[in-house]
Amino acid sequence: MTATVLNAVSLKPYNTFGFDVQAAHLIKAHSERDVLFARDFAQKHSKPLLLLGGGSNVVFTQDFDGVVLLIEMRGKSMRLLDEKTAALTCQAGENWHDFVRWSLEQGTQGLENLSLIPGTAGAAPVQNIGAYGTDIHDWLHELKAIDLSTGQTLTLTKAECEFAYRDSVFKRTAPQRYVITELVFYLNTQASCDLNLSYGGVLNALQAKGIDKPATPMDVSDVICELRSEKLPDPIVLGNAGSFFKNPVVTSEKAQQLNEQFDGLVAYPQLDGCVKLAAGWLIEYAGFKGHVFGGVGVHDKQALVLVNHGGGTGKELLELAQCIQSKILELFGVELEIEPRVY
Ligand code: FAD
Ligand code: NAP
Numbered sequence: 001m002t003a004t005v006l007n008a009v010s011l012k013p014y015n016t017f018g019f020d021v022q023a024a025h026l027i028k029a030h031s032e033r034d035v036l037f038a039r040d041f042a043q044k045h046s047k048p049l050l051l052l053g054g055g056s057n058v059v060f061t062q063d064f065d066g067v068v069l070l071i072e073m074r075g076k077s078m079r080l081l082d083e084k085t086a087a088l089t090c091q092a093g094e095n096w097h098d099f100v101r102w103s104l105e106q107g108t109q110g111l112e113n114l115s116l117i118p119g120t121a122g123a124a125p126v127q128n129i130g131a132y133g134t135d136i137h138d139w140l141h142e143l144k145a146i147d148l149s150t151g152q153t154l155t156l157t158k159a160e161c162e163f164a165y166r167d168s169v170f171k172r173t174a175p176q177r178y179v180i181t182e183l184v185f186y187l188n189t190q191a192s193c194d195l196n197l198s199y200g201g202v203l204n205a206l207q208a209k210g211i212d213k214p215a216t217p218m219d220v221s222d223v224i225c226e227l228r229s230e231k232l233p234d235p236i237v238l239g240n241a242g243s244f245f246k247n248p249v250v251t252s253e254k255a256q257q258l259n260e261q262f263d264g265l266v267a268y269p270q271l272d273g274c275v276k277l278a279a280g281w282l283i284e285y286a287g288f289k290g291h292v293f294g295g296v297g298v299h300d301k302q303a304l305v306l307v308n309h310g311g312g313t314g315k316e317l318l319e320l321a322q323c324i325q326s327k328i329l330e331l332f333g334v335e336l337e338i339e340p341r342v343y
Contacts, residue, residue: 053120092122239308
């Protein structure tokens with residue numbers, strides 16, 4: 001059956017900020033065939049294509065005179081490679097968090113720190129999602145994608161995805177070129193359990209619950225879900241896209257200079273000698289926490305999260321973001337880079 005083309009569609013239900021812009025066309029892809037149909041449709045009408053999963057990492061600032069392709073392919077499976085490793089395969093339209101929980105229910109370990117990140121599995125490699133010391137590239141083996149420039153399906157190795165901190169080939173060098181359709185993870189089986197509890201809050205939360213070692217991957221997922229629910233606004237209640245800026249990475253000299261100048265600066269040395277600064281701390285220090293700007297604002301519990309209080313627009317949000325960026329540059333001499341994709 002041919003996919004349906006919807007016309008003049010509001011994207012409000014399709015982005016977690018809840019910004020009300022309109023797309024000229026929207027097509028839901030349940031298969032690779034639907035993706036190719038959308039590609040042909042866009043080419044025939046000389047319109048751009050915009051890939052969309054759960055809309056939890058996009059900022060819509062204007063109407064889109066093109067074809068939004070909503071990725072909805074479903075399915076997942078598991079096979080044992082040997083007694084220590086299992087290969088888990090996931091279609092792009094699966095809900096990421098549901099897939100993480102399912103992976104844990106199958107008795108595998110690896111994805112637990114990435115629990116409760118909103119959105120689809122297919123979008124997860126785009127910014128190499130990460131939380132609590134784990135990035136998706138730590139466990140991804142390879143992925144399948146359709147190259148929209150040729151219509152061919154390819155398998156991309158991890159190296160070909162060019163993963164970096166909240167970045168990849170899909171975000172940086174070739175945005176909107178590849179439709180990611182399937183992910184393959186190589187995960188530990190429980191027997192070789194190797195939990196990453198490097199972020200202090202996770203270990204403390206496990207201990208506070210009376211779960212001393214050995215905690216299970218499911219225990220870690222549970223406490224991370226609790227930590228995140230306490231701190232982060234639920235997009236259903238308050239529109240947001242998670243962290244709005246990447247944590248800036250500076251030279252050790254710059255970090256030392258800031259440390260002498262600003263009491264309590266939150267900074268983490270990196271393996272390459274550079275230092276990662278907590279952008280949320282910089283924004284809070286600059287006095288923006290809880291700041292309201294028209295219909296948008298800065299979250300009152302986590303200054304790194306910008307929110308839509310209702311009725312706000314993407315343009316307003318970008319104005320606020322630029323105001324924050326200028327202040328942080330002026331105060332600390334540090335540039336903040338916006339994390340979500342702006343359209
Ligand atoms: P979308 O917003 O729909 O799309 C994001 C980008 O990917 C767009 O450029 C889109 O064109 C592209 N894209 C979507 N699907 C595909 C596909 N199949 N193939 C190719 N390109 C595609 N992120 C983190 O890294 N760590 C976190 O801890 C985290 N926490 C969050 C908490 C909250 C409350 C929220 C709202 C967001 C958070 N995020 C976090 C950001 C976001 O959830 C992730 O980036 C997520 O992977 C986006 O998935 P999505 O399906 O919503 O992508
Ligand atoms: P947090 O624990 O208050 O820490 C603040 C920042 O310091 C984090 O962004 C984190 O950087 C860094 N950090 C903390 N402990 C660290 C350690 N032991 N080693 C290195 N860096 C450390 O952060 P939070 O807001 O509650 O978020 C918890 C985790 O979820 C973080 O990893 C965060 O990235 C992730 N998260 C991401 C988004 C998003 O949209 N991207 C949204 C919500 C939460 P990193 O960000 O580099 O990890």
